[in-house]
Amino acid sequence: MKIALFVPCYVDQFYPNVGIATLQLLEKLGVEVDFPMEQTCCGQPMANTGFEKDSIPVYNHFVKTFTGYDYIVTPSGSCAYHVKKHYNIIEQTTAVKEVRSKTIELVSFITDVLKVKELPVTFPYKVGLHVSCHGQRGLKNATASEITPDHDGLVLSLLKNIKGIDLTVLNRNDECCGFGGSFCVSEEAVSAKMGIDRVNDHVKNGTQVLTGADMSCLMHLEGIVRREKLAMKVMHIAEILNGNKV
Amino acid sequence: MSHSKKASIFNKDIERTTWHDETLWFVRQKRDKMAYVIPEFQQLRDLASQIKEHTLSQLDEYLLEFERNALKNGVHVHWAADAKEHNEIVLKILKKHKAKKIVKSKSMLTEECHLNPFLQQHAIKVVDTDLGERIIQLRDEAPSHIVLPAIHLKKEDVGETFHQHLNTPKGEKDPQRLTEAARQHLREKFVQADAALTGVNFAIAETGSVVVCTNEGNADLGVNLAKVHIACMGFEKIIPRFNDLSVFTRLLARSATGQPITTYTSHFTKPRPGAEMHVVIVDNGRTQQLGREDFYNSLKCIRCGACMNTCPVYRRSGGHSYNFTVPGPIGSILSPNLDLKKHSSLPFASTLCGSCTEVCPVKIDIHVQLYKWRQQIGESNALPMSKKLSMKVMSKVLASSKLFSFSGKMGRTMIKWLPYSMTHNKSVNPWAKARELPEVPEHSFREWYKQNK
Numbered sequence: 001m002k003i004a005l006f007v008p009c010y011v012d013q014f015y016p017n018v019g020i021a022t023l024q025l026l027e028k029l030g031v032e033v034d035f036p037m038e039q040t041c042c043g044q045p046m047a048n049t050g051f052e053k054d055s056i057p058v059y060n061h062f063v064k065t066f067t068g069y070d071y072i073v074t075p076s077g078s079c080a081y082h083v084k085k086h087y088n089i090i091e092q093t094t095a096v097k098e099v100r101s102k103t104i105e106l107v108s109f110i111t112d113v114l115k116v117k118e119l120p121v122t123f124p125y126k127v128g129l130h131v132s133c134h135g136q137r138g139l140k141n142a143t144a145s146e147i148t149p150d151h152d153g154l155v156l157s158l159l160k161n162i163k164g165i166d167l168t169v170l171n172r173n174d175e176c177c178g179f180g181g182s183f184c185v186s187e188e189a190v191s192a193k194m195g196i197d198r199v200n201d202h203v204k205n206g207t208q209v210l211t212g213a214d215m216s217c218l219m220h221l222e223g224i225v226r227r228e229k230l231a232m233k234v235m236h237i238a239e240i241l242n243g244n245k246v
Numbered sequence: 247m248s249h250s251k252k253a254s255i256f257n258k259d260i261e262r263t264t265w266h267d268e269t270l271w272f273v274r275q276k277r278d279k280m281a282y283v284i285p286e287f288q289q290l291r292d293l294a295s296q297i298k299e300h301t302l303s304q305l306d307e308y309l310l311e312f313e314r315n316a317l318k319n320g321v322h323v324h325w326a327a328d329a330k331e332h333n334e335i336v337l338k339i340l341k342k343h344k345a346k347k348i349v350k351s352k353s354m355l356t357e358e359c360h361l362n363p364f365l366q367q368h369a370i371k372v373v374d375t376d377l378g379e380r381i382i383q384l385r386d387e388a389p390s391h392i393v394l395p396a397i398h399l400k401k402e403d404v405g406e407t408f409h410q411h412l413n414t415p416k417g418e419k420d421p422q423r424l425t426e427a428a429r430q431h432l433r434e435k436f437v438q439a440d441a442a443l444t445g446v447n448f449a450i451a452e453t454g455s456v457v458v459c460t461n462e463g464n465a466d467l468g469v470n471l472a473k474v475h476i477a478c479m480g481f482e483k484i485i486p487r488f489n490d491l492s493v494f495t496r497l498l499a500r501s502a503t504g505q506p507i508t509t510y511t512s513h514f515t516k517p518r519p520g521a522e523m524h525v526v527i528v529d530n531g532r533t534q535q536l537g538r539e540d541f542y543n544s545l546k547c548i549r550c551g552a553c554m555n556t557c558p559v560y561r562r563s564g565g566h567s568y569n570f571t572v573p574g575p576i577g578s579i580l581s582p583n584l585d586l587k588k589h590s591s592l593p594f595a596s597t598l599c600g601s602c603t604e605v606c607p608v609k610i611d612i613h614v615q616l617y618k619w620r621q622q623i624g625e626s627n628a629l630p631m632s633k634k635l636s637m638k639v640m641s642k643v644l645a646s647s648k649l650f651s652f653s654g655k656m657g658r659t660m661i662k663w664l665p666y667s668m669t670h671n672k673s674v675n676p677w678a679k680a681r682e683l684p685e686v687p688e689h690s691f692r693e694w695y696k697q698n699k
């Protein structure tokens with residue numbers, strides 16, 4: 001299997017440890033991983049702002065960079081979703097179609113492709129999972145409370161099997177964190193309030209480590225956690241699964 | 247004023263914002279319970295969506311079938327191209343009957359057409375009879391929700407309004423006593439009314455009848471007391487057969503308020519002996535929306551309000567921040583059809599979380615349409631030139647790994663070396679009002695990779 005790692009632009013710049021954890025985790029699972037140096041971004045920032053057309057060069061660049069791999073794995077549900085869902089505005093060449101179908105979010109790659117159900121890590125903390133909307137309602141990696149009362153999903157299934165872990169039961173299991181790309185600045189007040197409400201839900205229910213499969217949500221929530229000087233630690237799921245220390 | 251400006255004003259009162267959010271979340275949870283207990287709920291949604299899909303594809307025929315059958319039943323049918331025509335038609339009917347006082351129930355369409363102020367200019371008194379509507383009418387406010395028009399008000403606010411207008415004791419805030427005061431006040435209006443105006447939830451082509459779903463029964467009271475009944479409907483209210491109705495009545499109240507069914511499901515088919523019944527069918531931009539490939543299915547909406555209750559942005563910004571008759575997610579995809587520039591901030595009043603799409607009983611892909619409206623707005627002149635330019639620059643940078651690595655490094659270096667007071671300056675960087683910027687790492691991932699792999 002030829003696997004490429006796609007590290008989203010802001011993760012590359014601000015959260016290299018998440019990229020490193022993803023790489024190490026994949027290697028531990030016996031996967032040989034390539035990191036094409038030409039990579040930049042999936043193009044979502046412009047597209048969500050209403051400038052999808054300006055993203056086309058970025059889309060083409062992405063496809064060029066990642067053509068020829070069996071899977072393009074990324075530690076971001078949101079970016080994977082963007083490639084799958086929104087690369088429909090460029091000509092659907094074989095390369096484009098392949099890249100779209102082969103781009104996959106890290107946790108689904110682990111559970112669905114590698115068929116790994118359990119990882120040999122111990123994590124004796126109270127862990128709160130933030131379900132990202134694009135991973136859940138976009139990629140359908142988790143059940144949604146609009147449809148069913150049962151909380152389930154790929155990330156949860158891996159977390160449940162970690163030794164020593166205690167999962168937080170939240171009052172609102174899958175409410176959006178309020179990041180929303182450019183929304184976080186253009187609608188600053190609502191975005192912040194949404195984030196604060198999410199964080200408070202975790203505080204109230206005892207979360208020590210807040211995690212999720214999307215660093216963008218976590219970046220926003222971490223910004224609040226640090227501003228409020230809370231003791232809570234924010235970690236990407238890849239860091240936990242890789243056995244990183246708190 | 248843009249949605250974000252209004253929303254930031256709304257958020258100044260944090261306690262009230264929290265209260266508003268929790269109140270509507272409670273309604274959303276009631277809806278969930280009702281949805282979960284029906285095993286075939288998702289199939290019902292599919293079915294409802296398909297019935298609407300089919301109806302919209304042959305709307306002209308169904309409308310004409312409805313008209314034929316309604317005429318047979320002795321109902322007058324009128325067609326209005328826009329709000330102005332709608333209002334004039336209503337006025338003409340009222341004038342013919344020398345009606346000076348009318349009661350109204352359950353009509354967002356008349357809100358959309360701004361009928362009340364129009365009739366008042368012609369010396370006709372309109373009383374909204376549904377409790378929530380009456381409260382905001384007394385306060386001279388617009389509804390903030392399509393099902394719960396006064397949801398932005400607390401019982402204390404209502405107490406104060408009733409004290410001013412209905413002479414309830416100062417400080418009275420007991421919901422039951424306040425409701426009773428409204429009831430007494432409204433009974434009088436019902437008895438005096440010359441005509442009754444109602445909205446329409448469903449118009450059945452096969453029978454020519456209109457169906458109104460209410461909890462308070464005011465539509466029935468009004469229609470059965472007055473000599474004239476005028477029912478106003480947007481043309482998308484049509485459903486083909488009587489048999490289709492149950493699919494929608496099962497979904498509507500469950501989605502709206504978490505009730506199994508509305509207290510009253512009233513069928514109006516023909517006028518009472520000696521009375522008159524009119525139906526006004528309104529377009530007002532709907533044909534244009536029907537012609538938009540990406541957006542036509544917004545016309546499937548049955549106005550249950552579930553997308554508002556579930557929307558984390560609506561709950562924390564209030565209906566008035568949308569500045570459109572229909573607020574929330576559905577309003578944000580309906581309004582740009584009418585005036586792209588005026589409503590250009592609404593498709594951006596969303597994180598695109600998609601919860602609206604998942605609750606919608608007729609499966610409108612609301613968040614997909616929000617995204618698509620953004621593209622239309624981006625291409626129009628509705629956004630400032632500076633934004634357009636910055637997107638072009640961003641595109642250049644992100645399409646080149648060299649430029650990307652370089653500007654990334656510059657950015658990180660700047661955040662690191664600039665003083666905190668500058669990077670976290672609230673007027674320059676909205677991010678930093680409530681949030682810290684990420685801590686700047688020594689290396690980017692790619693730099694680490696180059697060194698270590």
Ligand code: SF4
Nearest residue numbers: 547548550551553606
């Ligand atoms: S769009 Fe759907 S959820 Fe929103 S009001 Fe209409 S029917 Fe209800």
